[in-house]
Amino acid sequence: MNSLSTPHHHKGKLIIVEGIDGSGKSTQISLLSRWLRSQGYAVAFSEWNSSPLVRQTTRRGKKKEMFTPTTFSLIHATDFADRTERYILPLMRAGAIVCADRYAYTAFARDVARGVNRQWVRNLYSFAIRPNIAFYFRTPLDVALSRILGGRDALKYYEAGMDLKISRDVEESFRVFQGRILAEYEDMIEEMGFHVIDATQSIEDQQKQMRSIVKREIGRSLRTQVMHAPPAVEQNGHH
């Protein structure tokens, strides 16, 4: 029983974005969700690592550098499970469009780059709902690195894969680790049916492509299945 590899039958739609750090995917999914909301659709948003039941444990584990590849993988799966059980699944059943910034594929890329068994982590997430559309933001390593270094002052310990003791130099470690993640993503494109977006294009061009893919892939069910805010009731006298 693997729900991630089987199309779902819920009324709602699931749109997710993937890519390495600095690929610009968060900006794009945020623009897309606001566009959908502006048309009156019920849109929900779920971010990686945001479960109120699990977040504190993850944060503390990261701060104290307590994670191994296995516990890092399991705590993120726990977080994902909570968001799936309490948030994503019920909203999908109700007919909402759920937009997710990162999904199970993040774990497939990242945990495998950390040495976790590929099949084990795929089984771990087999309860996940299969997305209707999965966007993958393809970014050359140098572009991502310059965006990250330009935007934030320090690379984080786990984000840079410092736990793997690849290099004592944070930037070098980040480069090697994100390079491995990138290779995992590239290998998944066909298997997972990603829609590849060239993330070196302008923000506007990327957004335009996403919107046309959304219209093409789920345009019809947006009109029929997805929950839509009823038009504003006329206030001038009709009963």
Add this chain to the structure above:
Amino acid sequence: MATTKRVKPLEYYGDPLPGVDTSHLSGKLIVIEGPDAVGRSTQVAQLRQWLEHEGHAVLDTGMARSALAGKGIARAKEGNTLGPITMTLYYATDFADRLENEIIPALRAGFIVLTDRYTFSIMARAIARGEDPAWIENVCGFGLAPHAVYYLRARVKDLVSRVVIGRGAFDYWESGMDYHFGPDMYESFIKYQTRLIRALDRMSSRYGFIEIDARKRPEVIFEELRDRITKLNIRKVNGTGPVVLARPQKDRPAAIA
């Protein structure tokens, strides 16, 4: 679930833990399994006392006692919104943290590790809540095969009387109230524990559990466990100086039943 999962002690049931060296483990890993309220913790406490009296170094551990996830699980159980998959994976995280940071280092140092429940309870709880057995068995595949698994086996009605007489009240989680197996805690307890026992029974031959009749008096059970553990040929730890485990004890939250 038809094939027997007999692997040598301290080998992995499934895929190995990445980055963990398990080549020189000289200790013994002993598991006490069984449903809720069957008397496991009483036995673990007595076994520890006896083993230490005999001069062995003992680590005892149990569910939700990890430095990483123990507090988080306790907090999550205070609310009423912990879904079955989330709960299963939270416990798997807790187990992995204890395995990597407490159990394996202790085994390397030649300790006897006594554990109150193991991956089998995590699997049984998930299966009792309707999760796919193949899924959770694969997730828990990083568990090391113990030297012995003593399964304290009882019928549901024995557990009910132990809860009512011994504790005086049903517990929300032991009754599986998160899943509402029945309209009240008594009925839910019966249904949930029946499913737990059934799941453990199915694992019994597959994983080579040694079944102990938990209806016997605690002293009798203790003697049986003691005799069986004696036959495991436990050697004492060589005098290599003080053994330091990976993390300070103060970081470890109190045990949660």
